[in-house]
Amino acid sequence: MKKITIVLSVLILTACGDSSQVKQVKDYVYDNVDSTLTVGNALDNRNICNKTKWDSYKDERDRNIVEYTCEFKKDRPNQFLNLTFSGIAGNLKTMLVDKNINITLDDYAKFKEEEERNKNKNVKYPHYTVYKNHIDAKARSYIEAKAKLVIYDELKKALLEIEKSNALARYQENRKYLLSNKATIKMEVSDYVATGIYGYNDDQTRGLLSCDPFFDFDYFHYAPTSNSDFSNKELAKRIKQIKEDLTSIKKILSKHNLDLYKREDPKLVTLYRYNGSISVHLYNDYSRLVFEYLLQGNSAKNITLNTKDGKKTTLSVKNYQEILAYLEGVENGIVRGIVEKIIDPYNQNITNKINQFEKRSKDIKTESYQQKIKWVLIGERKPSLMGCELEFKADGYPSVKSDSSMSSSCFQNAYKSNYVDQIYNQPIMSFINMVAN
Structure with a gap:
C-alpha cells in the first residue's frame, strides 16, 4: 500500500x-x-x-x-460599456430639436448671413444652428416663418400704438379732405404739386397719399416744398400737418425697429444692423399692406393676396387686424408643416436611438474577456x-x-x-x- x-x-x-x-x-x-x-x-x-x-x-x-x-x-469592461452607451445617448439628446424654437431677429440675421456665405460655394444643404439645436436646410422655411411671426408681432404692437396716436387721427382726416377735394385741388395747383400729392398719373405709389411714412417731399422735384407753392392756405396747412403726422408715425415704427419701404426688391425681408441693434426692412411684404390699411382707415373691403404656391386668394376683411391674423395663420401653418414633416420624424428617429442606447447601457453585460x-x-x-x-x-x-x-x-x-x-x-x-x- x-x-x-x-x-x-x-x-x-x-x-x-x-x-x-x-x-x-x-x-x-x-x-x-x-x-x-x-x-x-x-x-x-x-x-x-x-x-x-x-x-x-x-x-x-x-x-x-x-x-x-x-x-x-x-467590472471594468461593464463600467466602460455602461458609460459609453450612456454617453452616446447623452450626445444624441443634444441633437433633439425643440419644436418651439424662438427665432430672434439676430438668429435670422445670422441665418441669412450664413446662407449668403454659402451661396457661391456649391453647398447643397448648409446646416443652420439655432440655440444649439440642429435644423436641416430643408427646414429653412421654418426659420423664415418663425422670423416673420416675430416681425408680425412687433408690427402688431407698433400699429396698435399708431392707432391710438393723435397723429393717425389727424392724418386720416387730412387724407380724407385731399381725396374728397381732389378735382378742385388739382385745378388750383400746378401739375408737379398735384403729382407730389396724388402721385404720377394718379398712381399713389410715390405721392403724398402713398401711405409711405418715409416719403420725403424734399427728395422729389415735383413735390411741394413750402407753403408758397399754395395759394390755398387751408391746403398748405393740411399738407404741413400730414408731413408732421407721418414723421410722428415714422418714429413709432422706428421705435419698434421697423422700416416699411415700398420698392421693387426681390427680397421680402432684409435686416440691417445699426448701433448694435437690428432693424427690419420689409419690401413687397404684406406687412406693408396691413400698414396701408390702417392709415387709410378701417373699412370692409376685399383684398387679393398671393399665396405661397403662386396662386391668389381673396379675403373679405373689416380691419387691419383681420389681415394680420390671416398672415400670422399662414406662417403658423408653415411652422406646423415643418414640425410634422421634418422635425417630428427627425426627433422620433433620434429618440428611438436614445432609447436603444439607454437600454443597452443597462442590458449589455460582459460574458467573458480574456x-x-x-x-x-x-x-x-x-x-x-x-x-x-x-x-x-x-x-x-x-x-x-x-x-x-x-x-x-x-x-x-x-x-x-x-x-x-x-x-x-x-x-x-x-x-x-x-x-x-
Whole structure:
C-alpha cells in the first residue's frame, strides 16, 4: 500500500506542475521590456486577472506552443460599456430639436448671413444652428416663418400704438379732405404739386397719399416744398400737418425697429444692423399692406393676396387686424408643416436611438474577456512571441478580437498590473462600434 501511495503522489505532482516548455517561457526575461521580472512573475501577478492559466501543446505543424490566458475581471469592461452607451445617448439628446424654437431677429440675421456665405460655394444643404439645436436646410422655411411671426408681432404692437396716436387721427382726416377735394385741388395747383400729392398719373405709389411714412417731399422735384407753392392756405396747412403726422408715425415704427419701404426688391425681408441693434426692412411684404390699411382707415373691403404656391386668394376683411391674423395663420401653418414633416420624424428617429442606447447601457453585460499570449519553442533557443490578442464577448453577441497589429504593445503592456486603456479598451470599442452601427 505504501508503494501505491507514493506512485499516486508523484502522478499528482506531475499533473499540477508546469511542463518544461511552460517553465522555459516563465523563466525567460525580456530585457527590453523589464529586466527585473521573469515572464512568469510578470503575468501571474496581475490584479486585473480573475485567474490565469498556462498550457503547452503541439500545433498542426508539430511545433511546441506555450499559451498563457488571463481571464479579466468583468467590472471594468461593464463600467466602460455602461458609460459609453450612456454617453452616446447623452450626445444624441443634444441633437433633439425643440419644436418651439424662438427665432430672434439676430438668429435670422445670422441665418441669412450664413446662407449668403454659402451661396457661391456649391453647398447643397448648409446646416443652420439655432440655440444649439440642429435644423436641416430643408427646414429653412421654418426659420423664415418663425422670423416673420416675430416681425408680425412687433408690427402688431407698433400699429396698435399708431392707432391710438393723435397723429393717425389727424392724418386720416387730412387724407380724407385731399381725396374728397381732389378735382378742385388739382385745378388750383400746378401739375408737379398735384403729382407730389396724388402721385404720377394718379398712381399713389410715390405721392403724398402713398401711405409711405418715409416719403420725403424734399427728395422729389415735383413735390411741394413750402407753403408758397399754395395759394390755398387751408391746403398748405393740411399738407404741413400730414408731413408732421407721418414723421410722428415714422418714429413709432422706428421705435419698434421697423422700416416699411415700398420698392421693387426681390427680397421680402432684409435686416440691417445699426448701433448694435437690428432693424427690419420689409419690401413687397404684406406687412406693408396691413400698414396701408390702417392709415387709410378701417373699412370692409376685399383684398387679393398671393399665396405661397403662386396662386391668389381673396379675403373679405373689416380691419387691419383681420389681415394680420390671416398672415400670422399662414406662417403658423408653415411652422406646423415643418414640425410634422421634418422635425417630428427627425426627433422620433433620434429618440428611438436614445432609447436603444439607454437600454443597452443597462442590458449589455460582459460574458467573458480574456487575453491570450502565445510563444513557439524551437529547441534551446529563446521563446519566440507568436502573438498577443484580447477577446471580448458580451451576452448574445459574437466575440470581438483585438487588432493583430497591436500584438507587440499588447504583450509589453501585459507587464503592467493595471489596465492600459489604449490596449485593453480597443476590442470593447470595436464591439461598441459594431453594436452602435
